[in-house]
Structures are given as structure tokens and as C-alpha cells.
Amino acid sequence: MKEKEYEKLFSGFKGIEDDILAIFLRVQKKDGYISEEAIRRVSRFLKISENRLYGVATFYPKFRFTKPGRNTVKVCMGTACHVHGGQSLSDAVGWQLGISLGQTTDDGHFDFQRVTCLGCCTLAPVVQINDDIHDRVLVTGLKETLKQYE
Ligand code: FES
Structure with missing residues (x-):
């Protein structure tokens, strides 16, 4: 996001601590994630340390701190899925994509997330x-599943 876009994004806020979550929600809606640059800008605007802002934002699973890929892979780790091999599946997704949980592939094609239940x-x-x-x-069919999104 550019300087002017941040100014526009911050407009309407008082610049107080109560604005943190609303500002982060706007940032994520616009960029798809909370970048280091965004944390710096919000820190300056609210006059709150970057560490404190990270502390608040990381408390909420809704916020992400890596740029999303063009395709998001979410492995369910809820109880039913866990019992039926969710952990092995999660390991296999990371291995197939060559990334760890929460990361995006270098080519920006996939990012890898976990969720607690998809219902x-x-x-x-x-x-x-x-x-x-x-x-x-x-796990044996995972490669073919991912191939559909290449
Ligand atoms: S536990 Fe995976 S869908 Fe509910």
C-alpha cells in the first residue's frame, strides 16, 4: 500500500488504541494480510509500539502476516479430521508444496493454512x-488434488 492509501485508510480513526482491530481489519481487507510495513505505519499512527501491535494482532487467528497465495490450501485439524489422519495430511501438504504452515510458495501460487473445523x-x-x-x-491422492489448481 502506498502513503496516500494509508492516509485514506487511517482517515476516520481517532488514533487511539481502541482503533487497533478496526484498522487491522481494513488493512487485511485491502492487502489480504498484515505486512511489516503496515505494522510500522499503524505503530506511527497510533503511537503504539510494533511489539504491542503484533501482540494484539497475533491473538486473533483471523489475521495473517504473510501474503496469501493465489490458491489457499486449508487442512482441517478439528477432532474428526485429526482422528482420520489430519496430521499426516497436513505434513504431506507442507511437503508437497515445500513450505511450512502459514507460508506462501515462492511463486505465490499456494499458501498453506490450518483450520479447526470446516463443518x-x-x-x-x-x-x-x-x-x-x-x-x-x-495422502496418496494429495498430489492429484493439488494438481487441479496448477
Ligand atoms: S473436524 Fe474437520 S470438518 Fe469438522
Whole structure:
């Protein structure tokens, strides 16, 4: 985001601590994540340390701190999915994409997230890619599933 865009984004806020979450929500809506640059700008605007801002923002799972990929892979780690191999699936996604949880591939094609429940537990284990739900995903079939998004 450019200087002018930050000025526009901050307009309407009083510049007090109560504005933190609303500002971060706006930043994330605009950029898709909270960048280091955004943290610096918000810190200057609110006169609150960057550490304190990180502390607040990281408390809320809604906020992300890496640029999203063009395709988001979410592995469900809720109880039903965990029992049906969610951890192995999560490990396999990281291995297939060559990234760790929360990261984006170098080419920006995929990012990798975990979620606690996607609301379709009877279909466990479940992986969501963008808006698509993939049910009863096996580690052996993961490569083919990901291939659909290349
Ligand atoms: S636990 Fe995975 S969908 Fe509910």
C-alpha cells in the first residue's frame, strides 16, 4: 500500500488504541494480510509500539502476516479430521508444496493454512482449497488434488 492509501485508510480513526482491530481489519481487507510495513505505519499512527501491535494482532487467528497465495490450501485439524489422519495430511501438504504452515510458495501460487473445523466432519479428513471442499482426502491422492489448481 502506498502513503496516500494509508492516509485514506487511517482517515476516520481517532488514533487511539481502541482503533487497533478496526484498522487491522481494513488493512487485511485491502492487502489480504498484515505486512511489516503496515505494522510500522499503524505503530506511527497510533503511537503504539510494533511489539504491542503484533501482540494484539497475533491473538486473533483471523489475521495473517504473510501474503496469501493465489490458491489457499486449508487442512482441517478439528477432532474428526485429526482422528482420520489430519496430521499426516497436513505434513504431506507442507511437503508437497515445500513450505511450512502459514507460508506462501515462492511463486505465490499456494499458501498453506490450518483450520479447526470446516463443518463437514462426516467427510473427514477434509481439505479446503479456495472455496472447494475435498473430502476423505488421502495422502496418496494429495498430489492429484493439488494438481487441479496448477
Ligand atoms: S473436524 Fe474437520 S470438518 Fe469438522
